[in-house]
Amino acid sequence: MSTGYYRTEYYRPKNGTWGVALKNGSWDGMIGEIISNKVDVGVSDFLMTSERMAVIDYLPPLIDTGQRTYVFIRKSNYNHLEWDAYIFPFTSQLWITVAATLLLITTCSLVNWVTLRGKLVYHSFLDNISVMIGIFLQQGDSALPRYGSARVIYITAHMVLTVMAAAYSGALVSFLSARHYKLPFTSFQGLLDGRYRLGVLQGSAQFTYLYDSVDPVLRNVYSRMIQPELDKMPVNITMGMERVCKLNKYSFMVELDNAQGVMRKLHCDIVKLPQTVIPATMSIIVPKKFPYRSILGKNVMRMRRTGILQRLRNLNIPPRKEVHDIQVADLHLGSVLPILLLLLAGIVTSSFLLLLEMLFNLLYLFCRRRWDLFLARKIKYPSNRLYIKIPSSNQVS
Secondary structure: OEOOOOEOOOOOOOOOOOOOEOOOOOEOHHHHHHHOOOOOOEEEEEOOOHHHHOOEEEOOOOEOOOOEEEEEEEOOOOOOOOOOOOOOOOOHHHHHHHHHHHHHHHHHHHHHHHHOOOOOOOOOHHHHHHHHHHHHOOOOOOOOOOOHHHHHHHHHHHHHHHHHHHHHHHHHHHHHHEEEOOOOOOEHHHHOOOOOEEEEOOOOHHHHHHHHOOOHHHHHHHHHHHHHHHHHOOOOHHHHHHHHHHOOOEEEEEEHHHHHHHHOOOOOOEEEOOEOOEEOEEEEEEEOOOOOHHHHHHHHHHHHHOOHHHHHHHHHOOOOOOOOOEEEOOOOHHHHHHHHHHHHHHHHHHHHHHHHHHHHHHHHHHHHHHHHHHHHHHHHOOOOOOOOOOOOOOOOO
16 A cells, blocks of 8 residues: 555465564564564554564554453363252342242142132142142142132142243243353462463563563462473464363463364364453564654554544454353263253152052052951851750740
8 A cells, every 4th residue: 555655555464463572582483574664663462571572563552353362271160060050040049939829829728628628629638738739739620619719729729830930931941051161260269279280482571471470370370380391381272272182181371263263173162261461462463663653653642542543443343352261062971960860860759659559559468368267267266156045835825
């Protein structure tokens, strides 16, 4: 692009990187192009580190592009049993309300039963309670009450059940379908517990950021997890992400966009730790002692104040969708296993009770037959015979 005052040419770094310090003291990427005077200015998402600021200068940040650096770990494939999944759809207050509603309707039914004793279908106190509980458990009933008061109670119970069942079913399906992955830890502090190893590209901005940090936690991360394994650090992003998949409990620190570009080629699921974020902003870098630094800086600040930069951002950079660690997927066995085990326990319990009833009936029939035989023998062969003397006809007066 050219105007009447100057001509602008755009270049792309050969390796397409921001730039890292090499062992011979030189730099590659965009920073290397600036230092070697191949280009005058560079624009991209940059982490400001002391190592970079020693060789280049930064102008005021242009915009926040949403570029972030995270620590990534492998997502476990273990599906734990969600025993409490069938309680979570309702809060504890709502469960108490449901129980209080059941108790209130049952009390009204009992009062109605006492008032109309002998006139309702269910004449037993326990039968009346069982009917109300059965309604809340979606049990049908062929017998209907004859009186209006009892029918109102029945209709109220069924309406409350319909609303409660619809709300519970919808909340349960949503809860089971949205998988909330439980991270082993979420911050740099949790990374220091020694369970995981940490990898980072040596000489990268993330490496320098940890090295120069004044935060005690980040300093401990560098001294305890980075410094002892300097010669074992991955040489590129692909190697680091592959180590996360292949090695047990290995974490890797890298920019989110670069990680997402590599994730498509991996054979495992990787998740980011939300509280290990390091922000980066889009800025212009220039060589040291650049003669137009002050002019460019003033114009950048003026464009920020007037909203021009924000408008350019909205026109050219699509809004970033926030990525949450929630997956909507088919239900796995761990989600439905509790209800299946509960159903199995009910079948086993009912079968056991049925067996006991059958044994009890057999024992009852056996004892009853023995008792009947005993009575029959006692009547046929009485032990104490009763003799009755019948007078003859001559003796009858």
